Amino acid sequence: MEGTKKPLVLASVMLAMFVSAVEATIVSTAMPSISAELGGFSKYSWVFSAYLLMSTVTVLLYGKLSDIFGRKRIFAVGMLLFLLGSLLCGLANSIDELIFYRFIQGMGAGAVMPIATTIVGDIYSREERAKIQGYLSSVWGISAVTGPAIGGILVVTIGWEYVFWINLPLGIISLLGVLLFLKEPVNTKKPVIDYKGAALLTAALSTMLYLLVEGGVSFDWFSTKSLILLTASILFFVLFIWAERKAVDPMMPFEIWRNKTIFYANLVSLTNGVILIAISSYLPTYVTGVMEQPAAIAGFTLTAMSVGWPLAAFFSGRLLLKIGYFKTSIAGGAFLLIGSLLFVLMQPGFGPLWAAMSSFSIGLGMGLTSTVFIVAIQAAVxxxxxxxxTASNMFMRNLGSTIGVALLGSILNSSLLRYFADSGQNYSLSAINDLLSADARAGIQVESLRFLQQALAESLQHVYLVTAFFALLSFILIFGLRGKKGVKSRVK
Incomplete structure (x- = not known):
């Protein structure tokens, strides 16, 4: 784009990705402390679900709006909403308030990552894009390395509120950089916004999310309420697809899915989203509650994933040029499968180093797959x-995370309740809050402490078994790309 100051725009985009990376890792690290202070362990997964639901629903709408109105305007709207949500999250006085503010934060987050990635696709040529996207993934990961460490320090010093407020100055600088230095072509196309599609998708995801989070906890899986929610979700999804096929300018243009590379890349991104949220959301809980490690150590185990991600992403841009899209993706899928199996085998006595090693392997898999998917998709349109x-790929990964955090949260809660019932103990889910704070653990009798830790460890192992299933599914889906020319032939 003529007039665009590429280095300054790139730096601004990197800051936007830093904000996204910090949000993903800092909040996960701080959640045990937040839950211990605000209570409501049974609503633990809703803190993630609220954010993911809104970012998943809005990412497609933002992607379409950026094609109509330009990247700058929509990026600005999304970033301002994200920053407002971040400010309010730090002011929350209860878990219910925090969940509501996370809805606002997620509403803005739907624009930050996909539009930042799209801007890079706009200002760099196809030949430059493979390396630049690799650098961006690296910067995202390297930035995320500091997230858990900063999160742990903030929690034990000035308070968990600052894990949200740290986004404010960085987000403002990023926003100003994009507004000032990005020059876009004038768009004369008459805007047609697909409000019906957005409303139907919101309804479909909301009913599905409520079913997955509360099923087996607030009501039985095999109950009238479950059946009603499942039927409603399916109906809304069907109506959404029907509306998109009829829309003049749909928020989800289904014709792009006819490209086999885009189709399978998005399916793998869906399964990868489940894996990513499983590790990010529940690893700190295991390390803090079961292994009795402080927040800083829990952050270290997530940092390992953030080290593996940029390391793999840095080389993925070069690998896809040398060995091609399929082989690079297979290598990433293998690392995801290995990492998830290591989590399944993890025992409390193995210590945080085992957790970090498993997390590192997941990071390698994410770094290898995410970069080549974005390059391939942007080259195809x-x-x-x-x-x-680009938004379709982000949507699928966010959808995977949305489904994952709800499904895995339900599995965790129902597994804990079943463990309590089978053991004849009259505990509620709120008892787990005491495991997430060193001071609270000190007040628990030794016998009760060991029982609760065993319950949490076994329940989280069920979560990791489901995660391993999705890793296997991801690996199998990558073989759908076998025989395709992929990135290698197009970039050269």
Whole structure:
């Protein structure tokens, strides 16, 4: 784009990705402390679900709007909403308030990562894009390395509120950089916004999310309420697909899915989203509650994933040029499978180093797959569809995380309740809050402490078994790309 100051725009985009990375890792690290202070362990997964639901629903809408109105305007709207949500989250006085503010934060987050990634696709040529996207993934991961460490320090010093407020100055600088230095072509196309599609998708995901989070906890899986919610979710999804096929300018243009590379890349991103949220959300809980490690050590185990991610992403841009898309993706899928199996085998006595090693392997898999998917998708479409195509991939990964955090949260809660019932103990889920604070653990009798830790460890192992299943599914889906020319032939 003529007039664009590429280095300054790139730096601003990197800051936006830093904000996203910090949000993903700092909040996960701080959640045990937040839950211990605000209570409501049974609503633990809703803190993640609220954010993921809104970012998942809005990512497609933002992608389409950026194609219509330009990247700058929509990026600005999303970033301002994200920063407002971040400010309010730090002011929350209860778990219910925090969940509500996370809805606002997620509403803005839907624009930050996909549009930042799309901007890079706009200002760099196809030949430059493979390396630049690799650098961006590296910067995202390297930035995330500092997240758990900063989160742990903030929690034990000035308070968990600052894990949200740290986003404010960085987000403002990033926003100003994009507004001042990015020059876009004038768009004369008459805007047609797919409000019906957005409303139907919101309804479909909301009913599905409520079913997955509360099923087996507030009501039985095999109950009238479950059946109603499942039927409603399926109906809304069907109506969404029907509306998109009829829409003049749909928020989800299904024709891009006819490209086999985009189709399988998005399916793998869906399964990868489940894996990512499983590790990010529940690893700190295991390390803090079961292994009795402080927040800083829990952060270290997530940092290992953040080290593996940029390390793999840095080389993925070069690998896809040398060995091709399929082989690079297979290598990433293998690391995801290995890492998830290591989590399944993890025992409390193995210590945080085992958790960190498992997390590192997951990071390698994410770094290898995410970079080549974005490069392939952006190379497959024109400028006019690039925002929507990039957003479709982000949507699928966010959808995977949304499904994952709800499904795995339900599995964790129902497994804990079943363990209590089978053992004849009259504990509630709120008892787990005491495991997440050193001071609270000190007040628990030794016998009760060991029982609760065993219950949490076994329940989280069920979570990791489901995660391993999705890793295996991800690995199998990558073989759908076998025989395709992929990135290697297009970039050269």
């Amino acid at each position: 024109s400028y006019e569809q690039r925002g929507s195509a």
